[in-house]
Amino acid sequence: MLLSGGLDSTTVLAAAATKRRVFALSFRYGQRHAAELGCAARQATRLGAVAHETVDLGHLGRLLVGASALIEGSALAVPKLGDASDGIPPTYVPARNALFLAYALAWAEAIDAVDIWIGTNALDYSGYPDCRPEFITAFAQMAALATRRGVEGRPIAIAAPLSELRKHEIITLGHSLGVDYADTISCYDPAGTDPDVRACGACDSCRLRREGFTLAALADPTRYASSTQAKRP
Amino acid sequence: MLLSGGLDSTTVLAAAATKRRVFALSFRYGQRHAAELGCAARQATRLGAVAHETVDLGHLGRLLVGASALIEGSALAVPKLGDASDGIPPTYVPARNALFLAYALAWAEAIDAVDIWIGTNALDYSGYPDCRPEFITAFAQMAALATRRGVEGRPIAIAAPLSELRKHEIITLGHSLGVDYADTISCYDPAGTDPDVRACGACDSCRLRREGFTLAALADPTRYASSTQAKRP
Numbered sequence: 001m002l003l004s005g006g007l008d009s010t011t012v013l014a015a016a017a018t019k020r021r022v023f024a025l026s027f028r029y030g031q032r033h034a035a036e037l038g039c040a041a042r043q044a045t046r047l048g049a050v051a052h053e054t055v056d057l058g059h060l061g062r063l064l065v066g067a068s069a070l071i072e073g074s075a076l077a078v079p080k081l082g083d084a085s086d087g088i089p090p091t092y093v094p095a096r097n098a099l100f101l102a103y104a105l106a107w108a109e110a111i112d113a114v115d116i117w118i119g120t121n122a123l124d125y126s127g128y129p130d131c132r133p134e135f136i137t138a139f140a141q142m143a144a145l146a147t148r149r150g151v152e153g154r155p156i157a158i159a160a161p162l163s164e165l166r167k168h169e170i171i172t173l174g175h176s177l178g179v180d181y182a183d184t185i186s187c188y189d190p191a192g193t194d195p196d197v198r199a200c201g202a203c204d205s206c207r208l209r210r211e212g213f214t215l216a217a218l219a220d221p222t223r224y225a226s227s228t229q230a231k232r233p
Numbered sequence: 234m235l236l237s238g239g240l241d242s243t244t245v246l247a248a249a250a251t252k253r254r255v256f257a258l259s260f261r262y263g264q265r266h267a268a269e270l271g272c273a274a275r276q277a278t279r280l281g282a283v284a285h286e287t288v289d290l291g292h293l294g295r296l297l298v299g300a301s302a303l304i305e306g307s308a309l310a311v312p313k314l315g316d317a318s319d320g321i322p323p324t325y326v327p328a329r330n331a332l333f334l335a336y337a338l339a340w341a342e343a344i345d346a347v348d349i350w351i352g353t354n355a356l357d358y359s360g361y362p363d364c365r366p367e368f369i370t371a372f373a374q375m376a377a378l379a380t381r382r383g384v385e386g387r388p389i390a391i392a393a394p395l396s397e398l399r400k401h402e403i404i405t406l407g408h409s410l411g412v413d414y415a416d417t418i419s420c421y422d423p424a425g426t427d428p429d430v431r432a433c434g435a436c437d438s439c440r441l442r443r444e445g446f447t448l449a450a451l452a453d454p455t456r457y458a459s460s461t462q463a464k465r466p
Contacts, residue, residue, distance in 0.1 A: 055291040060339065063286065067343035081449035089382050095335060098379040102328060102335035106293065109327035110300035130379045137441040145368040146331040148321050 001025065001117035002100050003052070005040030007209055008162055010184045011174035013047050015076035015161055016117045018177070024049040024113060025104050029096070030061015036185040038194030043183065055103065068093045070188060078189040080202040085137035086133045088127055089204060091188050097130035098139065101158065105143050108156050115157040124167035124208045136160045167212030175218055182221035191225045234258065234349035235333050236285070238273030240350035240442055241395055243417045244407035246280050248394055249350045249412070256344060256351045257282040258337050262329070263294015265305045269418040271427030276416065288336065301326045301420060311422040313435040319397030321360055322437060324421050330363035331372065334391065338376050341389050348390040357400035357441045369393045376447035408451055431458035 001016050003009045003024040026040040034140050037054055042054035061071050069076035069090040076090045097120065104116045119130040140158045144150035162170050174181065178199060186209040187199035199206050201224040213220035234249050236242045249255050259273040270287055273335040277285035281366035294304050302323040309323045328373050330353065337349045353364040362368060373391045377383035394402050407414065419442040420432035434457040446453035 011365055053292070053296065055293070056289070057291065057336075058288040059286070060288070060336070063340045088384060092381055093339075093375070094381070095339035095379055098375065099335040099339055101333075102332040103290075103293070106326075106328035107296045110297045127286070129381060129384050132378065135378040138378045140369075142331065142371040142375040143328070145365065145371045146328055146363045148325055148327070148362060151321060151362050209245045223359070 002104055002119065003040045003044060003049075004119070005038070005043065005184060006119070006186045007167075007174070007181060007184045007212075008121055008170060008207075010039070010043045010047075010119075010179055010181070011170050011177070012117050012119040012161060013043060013049065014069070014174055014177035014179045016159075017048050020114065020117075021105070022047075022049040022051075022117075023113065024052040025100075025107060026052070027057055027100060027103070028054060028069045029057045029093075030059075030064065030073075031093075032074070032078070033069055033185060033188060033190050034072070035131035035190060035192070035194040035197045039183050039185050043180075046180065046183075053107070057103075059098070060099075064094055073184075078200075078203050080200070081207060085204075090128065091126060091204065094126050095130070097135070101143075105147065105156060108147055109147050113156065115159050115225075116160045117161070119162050120160050121162045121165065121167070121170065123164065124212065126204050126208075133160065133163050136163070154163045164216070167208050168215035171212045171216040171218060178233050180221075182223075198223050200225060234279060235337055235352065237352070237418060238269035238271070238276065239352070239419045239436075239438075240407070240414060240417045240445075241354055242329070242379065243272070243276045243352075243412055244403050244410070245350050245352040245394060246276060246282065246394070247407055247410035247412045249263070249392075250281050253347065255280075255350075256340065257285040258333075258340060259285070259287045260290055260336070261287060262290045262326075263297065263304045263306075263352075264326075265303055265311070266421060266423050267305070267417060268425070268427040268430045269310065269425060272416050272418050276413075279416075286340070290332070290336075293332075295316040297327055307310060311433075311436050313433070314440060318437075321362065323360050324359060328363070330361075330368070334372050334376075338380065338389060342380050342382050345387065348392050349398045350392045350394070353393045353402065354394050354395045354398060354400070356397065357445065359437050361443075367394050369396070374405060381407065399448070400441050401411075401448035404445045404449040404451060408449070413454075417455075419455075425440075431456050433458060
């Protein structure tokens with residue numbers, strides 16, 4: 001399973017662990033919020049993954065730095081509350097989920113995994129094309145043709161159990177599974193270093209997360225940067 | 234374009250350079266024949282690529298070492314002439330072309346490339362599923378759904394110009410474009426280190442390459458290990 005250390009993928013880890021021996025996979029790709037990798041490692045241990053790999057994708061960040069606000073060192077700014085938004089936001093990372101799933105596909109075939117789990121969501125999300133169910137379906141079709149497993153008639157499936165859930169439903173699900181959301185990072189632009197990280201409270205991801213806790217009627221354990229507390233809507 | 238440093242992808246580089254400003258991409262993935270990366274770098278310069286990146290895919294080799302004879306340190310042997318063969322050989326690397334193309338897709342979108350070129354061939358090849366035209370088509374469909382470019386209605390195409398060529402036709406094409414095949418490595422199990430590398434002369438890839446030069450009626454510039462010269466059919 002793909003584990004970023006965010007709210008969604010940590011929930012998927014908890015759900016997957018009820019049904020599978022979980023091999024978790026995280027990536028260092030030059031992300032601005034690399035502190036999430038600390039959360040991923042701790043959640044993998046806490047939720048009982050039998051293995052967790054954090055893979056360095058080489059100099060992908062350098063190759064993508066001009067194309068995404070989510071890459072460390074990008075001149076593009078992470079949009080905040082009140083910024084105009086239309087279409088796919090600048091935090092989109094080119095082909096990210098295709099690349100992550102392809103790496104997972106290689107490992108999944110090597111260990112003869114049943115399926116690959118991913119925490120994409122297409123309701124309360126930032127509008128990224130590679131979070132839509134039609135992308136997941138197309139990836140699975142490609143994967144069946146790409147692999148020995150597909151030729152053998154037992155293709156590796158892609159499970160995206162959060163696809164059709166609202167954010168508060170995801171939080172409710174994770175809460176019922178005992179997920180410690182205090183140790184997850186959703187913020188696109190956090191301050192501090194792991195484990196003392198503060199969410200900005202104003203990016204698209206912070207907004208969706210905060211609204212999710214409100215609608216789920218659960219206390220939001222997120223630690224926000226004090227300077228942005230005043231911006232809370 | 235994906236550039237391994239082998240015969241096929243070097244031919245694609247020469248062909249692409251007649252039509253495009255070429256950004257070439259190579260991978261260090263734990264391959265047994267990493268000496269090919271030296272060929273890739275020199276061919277990128279020789280054939281006029283405007284950029285060439287060699288990306289380290291982290292510890293992919295360690296994750297796949299039990300699953301492919303092509304990974305350095307694998308206990309699986311590279312099949313040689315006379316070995317029984319049936320179906321997909323042990324030199325298959327799980328999901329390799331899906332992963333390479335996905336990485337290329339990310340870079341291609343970041344630099345707004347027209348298309349991605351790959352040297353897959355489905356006639357004189359080792360029977361890998363991810364060399365078939367139907368895989369390439371499925372990847373392109375997935376890529377259109379994965380990216381901003383696809384949403385904008387100008388998806389990144391995948392060009393596989395060698396798909397339907399026989400090996401000797403590929404060699405004839407490259408020869409007409411001035412490709413120096415002496416500085417390409419096709420062997421799955423070469424001896425020596427770059428640039429003094431010797432082909433085994435007995436693996437499936439050596440067999441296809443040698444037959445190609447014979448059918449193209451061109452001198453084979455490949456340097457074979459002297460110990461395997463005697464095995465030449």
